[in-house]
Amino acid sequence: MIGALSLGRKSLFRLPDGPTLVKWFCGSWTSLVFAFLYLPIFLLVLFSFNESKSGFQWEGFTLQWYEALFQNRILLRAFTNSLLIGTLSTLLATGLGTLGAWMLYRFRFPIHRMMEAFIFVPMIMPEILMGVSLLVLFVNLSLPLSYLTVIIAHVTFTFPFVLVGMQARLQGMDPSLEEAAMDLGATPRQAFFKVILPYLTPAIASGALLAFSLSLDDYIVTVFVTGAESQTLPLKVYGMVRVGLNPQLNALSALGIVLTILLVFASERLKQSNSGESI
Amino acid sequence: MADSLQGGSVPPGQQAGWRSWLLLSPLLVWLGLFVLLPTLLLVLTSFSRRDDMGRVIYSFTLDNYLRCFDATWLSIFGSSILYALVATVICVLVGYPAAYTIGRASPKNRRILLTLVMVPFWTSFLIRTYAWISILSQEGLANSLLLSAHMIPTPIGMMYTPFAIVLGLVYNYLPFMILPIYTSVEKLDNSLIEAAYDLGAGPLRAFSSVIIPLTRPGIAAGALLVFVPAIAMYAITTLMGGGSNPTIGEVIQNQFTRARNQPFGAALGVLLMLLFLVTFLLLGRKKSSPHAA
């Protein structure tokens, strides 16, 4: 929709109209942002094929790190632990956050303000404080340090992120949405599941994504509340720094990324074929 | 539900009945057990002493808090807050257009793009940070490219500088900004924006008068999710900054490790948290109702 150079006396280059300009600007900006986000990723995938162990000089193409990775039980075990813990804590955190945000929005509780303050606490408490105090708590509750304690800890510091995002979404919601649904004969329960929840889906999705990432990458809190079998990937990675990061880690990350991207595209394909329409 | 008459209008902010309390109970129990109790423990620790071994001797003393107000720690507080602030502002500026684009894309593309934003963060942050080190270091990628393009005569030291710290912070917190803004953008009513243009507004006007105010909750949430954790962050600032500018997160960390002074670390942490709570409460008072846009 560019205004073409009009041939003629007063040849003006007509600027594209507002929305188009915005689209272009935002589009190119977003590409730059993605380039920024993926530059280190691209590099680390590249170096997973690097002959050199230290990863700063290119010394030749090799698949040895991938081979070594598949024989590295410890690393693979840590990886699956991270995935397991991440998934379970994300499910719990998302449920807790969504339910909590909705209840606080929908009803007036006398302790509303105090609850809101405490919801913030895990976000603002420095991680080492949370790790140590949770450790002391678990020991006093005679909870053995294992998957359970790690999941509890992860849920505790991720669900506020879900909740806050949810509240932002609810703030902009038309308050009569639920009312309208019930005017049409829905019970509050139906209204919630058929109207509110779909409206909240983007916030649920983004909250879950955030929670999962936070859980996958957590080091300090996990260090204090984990047992020997529930050790996660970040713990192993952190330790490897002392001898130099092993390209096996690059291989692992590269595989994880490729897998995720494939999954995303696959699920989109599935959705399309199921609904029989291309959205 | 006993709370509502069947089919009647139910305004939000309604008085809670017993069923609502039941549904609130998971949150309540979780907060009570895993947030309140540890926080109490922390506060108790902050008033305590410790022995030579670093074990906490529960007692009552104000020494730890008094110590927090020494110039050293205050200036470290200050610089940590400054770094977090700068990183947050940059995240807003960089993240908003991206979040806007994703939020306005087709539903299919939206989901893909959103996930693509998060995928880099499913690699270990250590590996990502070391990748940045290999890009920014003296003999790294950036310098090699700039040198071969003859844009600089000698390599620039980009690592272990405030620039590197901010870059590290922005890189790691950008998704925390993009995601909340996205959720606000996603529900923007197209007709509102079209109306703005139809009324003759240029893009700048449309944004400043219509779009940005409508997405303010998302921006606020994003700013919160970046600013707050960024202050206590120490791993990135230490790795990218070289450790010569200590942050409050690093100081607290040290109290629990080398300095073996958990009570002092707890006091610093409690003060940090109080700072936030006070700010939050003050801001909350300004908001008249939960539905102020």
Added chain:
Amino acid sequence: MKTIRHLILALLPWALVACGSKPASTTGNSDVPGSQEEKKLNLYCWSEYIPQSVIDDFSKETGIKVSVENYSSNEEMVTKLLAGGGKYDLIQPSEYTVEALIRENQLLPINPAALSNLANISSEFRNMPYDAGNKFSTPYMAGFVGICVNTDKVKTPVKGFTDVFTPNHKGRIVVLDDAREITSWAFATEKLGINDVTPENLEKVKPILKKWLPLVKVYDSDSPKTSLKNGDVDLGVIWSGEAALLYRDDKKFAFVLPSEGSHLFVDNLAIPKMAAHPQNAHLFINYILRPEVSRKISEAFPYYNPNSAARALLTNEEIANPASYPPAQDINRMQTFRDLGKQAAAIDELITQIKAGGK
């Protein structure tokens, strides 16, 4: 619907208890030698300090299942150990931590009769100042801190700390991110005993530290070799093992012990008081003491191996690495860190203060 969801949310954590939790290990120590202990060992050690192959070989040979948990600092280990959360059979404390743990009665005495290979430890490591007669600990690896120089970039001779911290090296230096270490170097230049940490002595070295620290570009205890390798710094004061790894890959990285004096650090294996499998712990220690096993560890971590039988198996190149094995008389002259107790906080504050640009 909502109530069901609530129930699920409430029950899920407890369902996880069933599948996730570890059965509480039997407390107390079995005095009966040999067969009473179950075939398990809970190892709590530094990350990446015991090669996985060593652990695997031990498991294969003895049938003992080893579960490994890692830590990245002595204090982190002590915190978790004293909090009582983990039941560990074997820990890997550094010298000053051994001293503190002995004082607090947190360690089980080692039974020399169970360690047939103990004789492999060379004589200078038999009677350590932090553990008289090595009653509670067995040396694992020793090392020191020294000066590593990229001789391609630094052409002037560097013999000691005063040569490192000069204005012409400003912004090109890496040091360990360890307040105690840094302070001990300043103490060394002032000919003060490294364990004489008194307020007066700290005041004395303050001006030195104030001169030194602004010249430093990077503080890094985890991997100081990174910045040297990347060319972001030209020289530094780092762990000997790190320097040895650098030297192994590229001979341009020279290593020298500071003329003002250096100190020895010793990492040890020790058994916590509440260990459930002390017999297995002894078996593991004895395994580590074998020359060929210890030699494997040296290969991966070229620090100073206290096992003289293992040293005899090293290649000429490994022995010749100046960062791994300096002349013997230097080792004998070196002090080790003693536990400082509360003074550790004073040192940390001093360094943080100066880093933050304080008075």
